[in-house]
Amino acid sequence: MLAVITPLMRIIEIPMLALQRLLGINRLAWAFLLPNLILFGLFAFLPVILNVFYATSGSDNVLLQNRPFVGGQNFGQLLDCGNYIDANSCREDKFWRAVWNTVTFVTLQAGFMVGFALLTAVILNGRIRARGFFRSVFFFPVLLSPVVVALIWKWILQREGVLNAFLDWTGLGGINWLVDAQWAFGWSVFISVWAHMGFYTLILLAGLQAIPRDVYEAATMDGASGWRTFRRITLPLLAPTMLVVLVLALIRGVQTFDEIYAFTGGGPGTATTFIIQYIYERGFAGAPRLFGLAAAASLLVAGVLVVLTLAQLWANRRNVDG
């Protein structure tokens, strides 16, 4: 084996030495990074730059050379509001409805997600029967396609769905879940939590298992109650992991689109229309296709996601630094 590798290395060594002489040893690192940087630039930076071009140009033409430069007009249209709280006072009311729906959704979804994931992780971390089975059960929805999740729940919740059939059978009478704005929104939050909780439970479970056993043993010897142990030991030691989970859930919440779009289509009215759906409809589904407006909205969302990602990096670092 060595007999094959050594001559090969010698062949590679010749251009590498030449390159090292040309660039110097410190700058050689860039040469190693270059292939990755080219790929990353092509698939990450180039779309961002193109997005900026689209956001600052008008018309429904897709080709950049046919799009007139309009500066900040698209951003102006999105941000033109009498009162940002009242979407009806905004020129682009659908954008602001989507923004406030997203804010409410993300707050509720991330809150419930962390809460339920923590509860589940604590239960699954305990000595319960068929622990492995239950861990799989809670993780299973994560493996489902978002569209499948949406279709399953639509089948359950539609007017003549499984849930209403059951309610009718019990004599309680069905509810038109998907036609009522508040119910539709509530179910959207529930489904999102149900579908993704397994992933966050897994992270928290790993966090729980990383807490040293001897701390709990000491607490038991001191006669601390279960609740006190949870409040004074588990929660503080798990806090960095929970912060990571919270930030990840917030990022995921802002990006929500596929499963809710397939579930309610954003309705009733605009009750479950979130920001990514607004961007999709403006840029691709509606007529005319307002790529500029969609690109401007997506840059604003990107700004929010950058802030959340920085928060996640900070939380991760805090976690590592202990």
Place this chain on the structure above:
Amino acid sequence: MRQTILRTTALAAGLGMTAGAAMAQDIRFQCYSDGNECEVYDDLLSRFEAENQGVNITVDVVPYQAILENLPVQLAAGNGPDMAKVTDLGGLNQYYLDLAPYIDTAAWDEAFGNTLDWYRAGDRQGYYGLHTQLTITGGFVNATLFEQAGVEMPGEGATWDDWATATKAVAEATDADFPMAVDRSGHRVAGPAISYGAKFLDAEGKGTFDGFKPFAEQFVAWNEDGTMARDVWASQGGATYADAAQEFINGEVVLYYSGSWQVARLDEQVGDFFDWKVIGSPCGPTGECTGMPGGAGIVGFEQTEHPELVAKIIDFLAQKDIYAEAAARTRNLPAHQGVAAEGVTFEDVTPAAQEALSAFAADLKNVSPTAFAYQGYAGNRAMFGITVERLSQAIVGELTVDDAMTRMEDDLKAAAEGSQ
């Protein structure tokens, strides 16, 4: 010697293949089906291929959503097919191949005079589209429910109000869930809206929602009081299409307002479950009793490398005998006036479906010129979307009807500015 023969044979075969490849003309036809259209065109076009050696037509069957969303982007990027079956007739005009230099325009004027304008826009007034699938919106009623309720069915010239009263009585008597239902589509409500006074186009031929309010008020009120199936419009967001065909098939709706393309589905799925019939479009307060015409057509694109061949293929499908066969096999109303005048015996349909299709064909005479003009307006797709979005918001209570009307006008202005 043997080697020489082999070499010569291989060389000849190679040259032959190269020459064949150079002569072959490949045409890609992007097609979507409401029923069996693409299958029938594929079959008809294989006859064209047999008559024209070296021509290879590939029918790419795609979902309807791809025609609406992907095709315009492909065309804008210059990567479109050679020809396609489209429904945004005037909206894609800028990409159409003008067939005029290659076809007998007088014959086309005579056969397709009613629909040629739908494919034209602005100063592009050529010959672009072969309207293969003429549709008209109209109502279907569950005759069995009327019979069970002992309510007399309103006759010819009945208004929307008459039908609302009658269907409510039927629903009450038979426990049907909904007296009426209309597809969630801007195209579907356009006919009734015109009957209530909507203009849709101003004196300069530009889009407007002038006169739409009376219908909007009535439609929202019907959704609020349960006359109209609220589920259809309220359970979706954006401009997403939703129909109420399944509810009608299940016997839950007394009057279902949709269009002629539903006949095959109802014929197949309702079966002996109940009797249904086509009633055309009820009348509005203006005295108009109009539905909306529409449908799909085949167009060629300017970016094709074989414009003459594409025109020849489309002209082949426009020939009276071929067109009549396609109409009969696909069970679509013919836009070809010669074929329509002679009548079509549709294949594999029951007498009920034949009667329904004939009723729709007969209702074409009631279609208002406003409806024809609106169907031919290049910006109608934007207006259909705006109608659905804002009307839905009014139905679920996010906007008042007045606010919805103001927003519709604003959206229309923004759409016009955005597409400049």
